[in-house]
Amino acid sequence: MKKLVLSILGLLFISTSVMAQEVNIFSARHYDSDVQLYKKFTAKTGIKVNIVSGKDKALQKRIKEEGKDCKGDLYITADAGRLGAFQSQGMFQKGASSAGIKKVVPANFRSAYWTGIAKxxxxxxxxxxxxxxxxxxxxxxxxxxxxxxxxxxxxxxxxxxxxxxxxxxxxxxxxxxxxxxxxxxxxxxxxxxxxxxxxxxxxxxxxxxxxxxxxxxxxxxxxxxxxxxxxxxxxxxxxxxxxxxxxxxxMNISGGGILKHAPNKANAIKLLEFLLTPEAQKHIVNNTFEYSMIDGVEPNKLISQFGLGFKQDxxxxxxxxxxxxxxxxxxxxxxxxx
Ligand SMILES: [Fe+2]
Missing domain, CATH: 3.40.190.10 (Periplasmic binding protein-like II)
Incomplete structure (x- = not known):
């Protein structure tokens, strides 16, 4: 009995210390492949990824209503227009263009508040x-x-x-x-x-x-x-x-921004940076058929067959x-x- 209680206490201790390393995503992207990608991130960093998925309107409403109590760190969605409009309501904080992100994402596909993760x-x-x-x-x-x-x-x-x-x-x-x-x-x-x-x-x-x-x-x-x-x-x-x-x-983007009251901002930046690695970008283009946000990752064959050399705006x-x-x-x- 004593042993059992001790081991339960031990587990509790471990789980609370692990829980401190987490990142909470509110995602309007409806791809199972994104979840696989978050698992890879966890395997690499030990940072647990919690996902709340839903439609944009519902997620945005929840984030606004919860205000300071919102545990969300990252809001991920499709369309720069959506990210920009949410930003103009003051829902993001600066930080989405870390040095690592700036290095790989062209300036026209990011702001201080959010960054593209696929084109x-x-x-x-x-x-x-x-x-x-x-x-x-x-x-x-x-x-x-x-x-x-x-x-x-x-x-x-x-x-x-x-x-x-x-x-x-x-x-x-x-x-x-x-x-x-x-x-x-x-x-x-x-x-x-x-x-x-x-x-x-x-x-x-x-x-x-x-x-x-x-x-x-x-x-x-x-x-x-x-x-x-x-x-x-x-x-x-x-x-x-x-x-x-x-x-x-x-051109448009799928992208993510760091929420105003993010409790795990540093982990959110780490996750964005991970999503912009060649490994993650390959996973994205081969599952969603979007274009890579970074140089050097070719689109899936079903897309590249239509030509790679087109001029993007x-x-x-x-x-x-x-x-x-x-x-x-x-x-x-x-x-x-x-
Ligand atoms: Fe779409």
Whole structure:
């Protein structure tokens, strides 16, 4: 009996001292592969990773409501617009650009409050049997009346679209973007609906010639993970990287920021730095089909087959997306983009 009590006390002691080494993640990324990555981090560092996963709105609400009592250290999500908007509400603290992070993440993909951990490109899809984009086709061209009734894109409430439109405002100004949005809406093949994959499917089915969606979705469909029908449809469609003659293709990020009341800030920085190692980046690109945030890690073959040498927009800071998100949504809804 005495022995048992002693060993329980011993276990309690060990577990409380281990518990001190932890990091709490609030994640809106819905990938099982992220969890595997956190396990690798724990194996390497001994730092336990606790994950609260959920949808962005719910997580953000919880973080705000809990205030100082929030145990979250890191908020991880997709889209720079989301990170930027949350930052503007004062929910992050500085620290996400440690020397280690600055060294590997280009300046346009991070701020003092958050950093990208993977890149995504939002591109144009087409059916090569029916249309052929000219090499210098742009997002701006999608508003050209010659594409009347031939374009599909998801709704204006989608944050990826809001970030894309924010980048247009940043580069072309609000007035030009208003005109563009009206032109685009009048080219819609149908009311905006569905997710990114639904746009690719619409092109495969001949409902439209042009769609806008992120690159990783076609890889996901081609991988067979979304079933044989979507796999077959994806084979009929090709991604096109727009704006090659100008600023480059619109880039966005998955990223993470250190929460204002983070109890384990140092561990949160360590985790971000780990996510940016070649080992972790390889794991990410091969599971989510995003692009690596750091140099020297090639995308998965399902993505690299479409070309590696495309020009990315490295000029437009992704931190501008959050700042212009509300303006973007206003322009979109006023143009009749449902
Ligand atoms: Fe997505």
């Amino acid at each position: 995504r490109a939002r591109v144009i899809y087409y059916n090569p049997k029916t249309v052929n984009p000219s090499w210098n086709m742009t997002y701006e061209d999608l508003a050209d009346p010659k594409y009347k009734g031939r374009v599909v894109i998801r709704q204006s409430n989608n944050v990826y679209n809001q970030s894309l439109v924010a980048s247009l405002i940043k580069n072309n100004g609000a007035k030009n973007t208003e005109t563009w949005a009206k032109g685009l809406v009048s080219n819609f093949a149908r009311k905006a609906k569905g997710n990114d994959r639904a746009q690719i499917l619409a092109v495969a089915a001949g409902e439209a010639d042009w769609a806008v969606a992120n690159t990783y979705y076609i890889a996901l469909m081609l991988s067979g993970k979304k079933g044989p029908e979507q796999q077959a449809a994806a084979k009929k469609v090709k991604p096109f990287f727009p704006n090659q003659d100008g600023r480059g293709t619109h 490295l000029k437009t800071k992704v931190s501008s997306y959050g700042k212009l998100q509300a303006k973007a949504l206003k322009i979109m809804t006023e143009a009749g983009w449902n």
